[in-house]
Amino acid sequence: MMYEFKVSDLAEEFGVHRNTIRNWINAGTLSAKEGPGRKYLMKFHDYQKLCEKFGREPHVGPANNVSPKALGALEVTDVAPMEINGLKSQIALDPAWADSCMTCGTCASACPISGVDGLDPRKIVRMAVLGMDEELVASNWPWKCTMCGKCEESCPANIQIIALMRKIRGLRKRALVPGPIHKGVSMCLERGNNLGIPKDDFVFLCEDLGQELAEDCCPGFKTPIDVHGARVLVTVNSKEPFGEPDDMKWWWKIFYAAGESFTISSENWEGVNWGLFSGDDEAMKTVVGRIVDNMRRLNCKVLLLPE
Amino acid sequence: MSVFDLLLEYIKEGKIQLNKEVHKMAVAYHDPCNYGRKSLKAFGQAYFEEGREITKACCDDFRELYPNRKGAYCCGAGGGAWAMPFSAERVFYGRIKARQISESGAQLVIAPCHNCRDQLMKSLNKEYDLNIEVKYIWELVADSLIMPNKQ
Ligand code: SF4
Ligand code: SF4
Numbered sequence: 132m133m134y135e136f137k138v139s140d141l142a143e144e145f146g147v148h149r150n151t152i153r154n155w156i157n158a159g160t161l162s163a164k165e166g167p168g169r170k171y172l173m174k175f176h177d178y179q180k181l182c183e184k185f186g187r188e189p190h191v192g193p194a195n196n197v198s199p200k201a202l203g204a205l206e207v208t209d210v211a212p213m214e215i216n217g218l219k220s221q222i223a224l225d226p227a228w229a230d231s232c233m234t235c236g237t238c239a240s241a242c243p244i245s246g247v248d249g250l251d252p253r254k255i256v257r258m259a260v261l262g263m264d265e266e267l268v269a270s271n272w273p274w275k276c277t278m279c280g281k282c283e284e285s286c287p288a289n290i291q292i293i294a295l296m297r298k299i300r301g302l303r304k305r306a307l308v309p310g311p312i313h314k315g316v317s318m319c320l321e322r323g324n325n326l327g328i329p330k331d332d333f334v335f336l337c338e339d340l341g342q343e344l345a346e347d348c349c350p351g352f353k354t355p356i357d358v359h360g361a362r363v364l365v366t367v368n369s370k371e372p373f374g375e376p377d378d379m380k381w382w383w384k385i386f387y388a389a390g391e392s393f394t395i396s397s398e399n400w401e402g403v404n405w406g407l408f409s410g411d412d413e414a415m416k417t418v419v420g421r422i423v424d425n426m427r428r429l430n431c432k433v434l435l436l437p438e
Numbered sequence: 439m440s441v442f443d444l445l446l447e448y449i450k451e452g453k454i455q456l457n458k459e460v461h462k463m464a465v466a467y468h469d470p471c472n473y474g475r476k477s478l479k480a481f482g483q484a485y486f487e488e489g490r491e492i493t494k495a496c497c498d499d500f501r502e503l504y505p506n507r508k509g510a511y512c513c514g515a516g517g518g519a520w521a522m523p524f525s526a527e528r529v530f531y532g533r534i535k536a537r538q539i540s541e542s543g544a545q546l547v548i549a550p551c552h553n554c555r556d557q558l559m560k561s562l563n564k565e566y567d568l569n570i571e572v573k574y575i576w577e578l579v580a581d582s583l584i585m586p587n588k589q
Contacts, residue, residue: 243511244531275527277519279471279512280479293476296517310522348585363444368552381580385445388583389453403552408518433439437576438472438552 133212134178135170135195136163145185174212215261222267222298223259224291231288232256238282238292250275252282252292259295264302273299274309278408301410312405316414323421324401326369334397336372337379344380349387354395357429361394364431366402366422368438382437393435396425402436440473441550442488445579449495455584456496463571466501466544467493468535468558469510470551478508485550492575493548496582503538511535513549515557529565532557536566550575 138156142149155161156171161181163173175197182189191197223229238252239245245252250272258267267273273296283292305313315325323330334356341354355361363386371378386393399421406415426434448454467490469475478484486507494500505511514532522528535558539547547570549555559572573581 243514243534244527247527247530271524274522275519275524277471277512277514277516277531278476279516280475281509281512283479284475284508293479309524310518312518312521315521363439370552378574378577381574381577384580384583385448385454385576388455388585389448390586391448391453405518433444435439435441435444437441 132175132197133172134175134191134197135166135172136178137170141171144190145181145187213261218262220259220262220264221302222264222295223262224294224298226260228256228290229260232260232290233288235287237285237287238290241281241285242276243279243281244275244277247275248272252276255299256290256292256295259299267299268302271309273297297410299410300408301412303410305409305411308409312409313411315403315405316409316411319401319405319418320414323399324369325403325405326373328369328372330397333372333400336376337395340376340379341383344383344387349384352383352387354383355393356395357397358392358394360430361392362431363391363393363433363435364422364426364429365393365395365435365437367395367400368402370403394429394431396429399425402438440485440488441576442473442485442492445492445576446488449492454579455586456579456582457584458496458498458582460582461497461546461578462499463497463545464499464501464543465493465497465546465548466503466539466542467548468503468513468550468554469506470549470554471510471512471516473550474510475508484508489548489550489575492579496578497546501542501544503535503542503544511538513554513557513562515553515561520553520556525561528557529561532562532565536562536568539568539570540566544570546571546573546578548573548575548578 138149138152142152152161156163161173162177163171166172179189191199234253234257236253242252244250255267255272276296278293278296280293283290286292318327319325337354337356341352345352365382367379401418404415404418406412406418422434449456469486473485475484490500503510511534512531513535514528519528547558549558549572555572555574562568563570563572
């Protein structure tokens with residue numbers, strides 16, 4: 132807790148001259164720092180020690196930001212004051228948030244996971260404007276938040292809470308990103324899909340499933356891989372060829388019934404862009420760029436990304 | 439094009455025929471954050487009505503979950519949370535969605551998103567004893583199709 136004072140008041144309190152107080156401060160006898168509004172700040176504990184040394188009763192009240200209750204319980208409740216480093220926060224996307232967020236807490240009451248392990252969007256916004264970047268990047272809050280936007284939707288000040296969460300995620304060291312999402316991103320950059328499924332396996336699987344579908348309900352169906360000039364290019368969610376291959380047939384069945392001309396690319400067919408979640412803009416751009424390349428290469432008109 | 443635009447195109451232009459007899463149960467539609475609220479913010483356009491229109495083209499007994507559309511609750515697995523190592527938090531998060539579903543009386547819930555579908559079907563359904571079926575919106579359409587006679 133900090134004790135706020137004016138040099139003149141402290142001088143009067145201790146019966147010394149203003150210059151004496153200033154000299155004590157300059158010499159470090161009194162460790163105080165300049166604060167806003169020609170006032171000084173020192174640790175409340177130091178103030179108490181000063182009083183003890185000169186046999187005075189501590190003066191506390193609203194004027195020096197200290198509650199009278201603090202007096203007795205000082206030793207137990209004295210929280211180390213936080214120093215704000217004055218560096219510009221990389222996380223607070225707009226410095227005006229310091230004022231525009233009125234700490235009303237509407238966001239926190241809208242958030243389904245607020246209160247779990249101290250997660251609280253209002254607190255996160257405040258920590259960001261205070262420049263507590265390190266603490267935020269180290270915390271798991273932004274990863275437990277689903278970036279659902281309930282908070283932002285309800286915020287009367289239109290604070291960009293989702294963008295803030297994503298920014299914090301993006302600043303985490305890549306190796307420390309929780310779960311498989313960053314591994315998926317690296318795998319996708321390296322091998323074209325999040326699970327590293329090889330091209331031959333993928334093509335074989337698709338053709339096989341196509342045959343099953345043809346026998347089952349779509350006579351004559353053949354899975355169209357790399358068909359130039361098809362109208363629709365469809366991306367695939369890698370969990371399907373990996374673990375739920377039959378789920379790919381629903382779309383194919385609809386296309387068949389609708390008489391649609393569609394195709395799947397044999398490479399870079401991944402539709403899941405985990406860069407969105409890991410906060411990795413560069414990776415996201417690369418993955419999107421590849422889909423655009425596929426559109427051009429296969430000369431398709433419509434892109435369908437069934438995510 | 440989004441899944442909604444394409445499916446609606448097929449339905450409206452009569453390219454596909456749907457049989458409502460297949461899904462006679464009570465059906466609820468879940469608004470995914472990314473196609474609704476967040477799409478509105480990022481692209482100025484949200485898909486709220488389209489998913490409902492498609493669902494209603496497949497089923498007669500349509501139920502809403504409240505609140506919905508812009509104010510809808512997330513399934514709890516968004517933002518990659520389905521894949522994160524914080525499953526206790528994820529299940530706790532989903533308690534609101536689970537309550538909404540059981541209050542609606544729906545036996546089938548339609549999810550137009552992979553994440554939501556997995557959370558609803560593989561997690562919440564079991565955790566909260568919902569006894570529901572969960573389908574992707576394209577799965578619902580595919581299962582309702584009246585197949586044309588082609589050889
Ligand atoms: S709802 Fe908006 S203004 Fe209110 S505390 Fe949250 S971020 Fe700040
Ligand atoms: S975006 Fe995150 S903080 Fe905001 S309501 Fe959703 S889960 Fe809570």
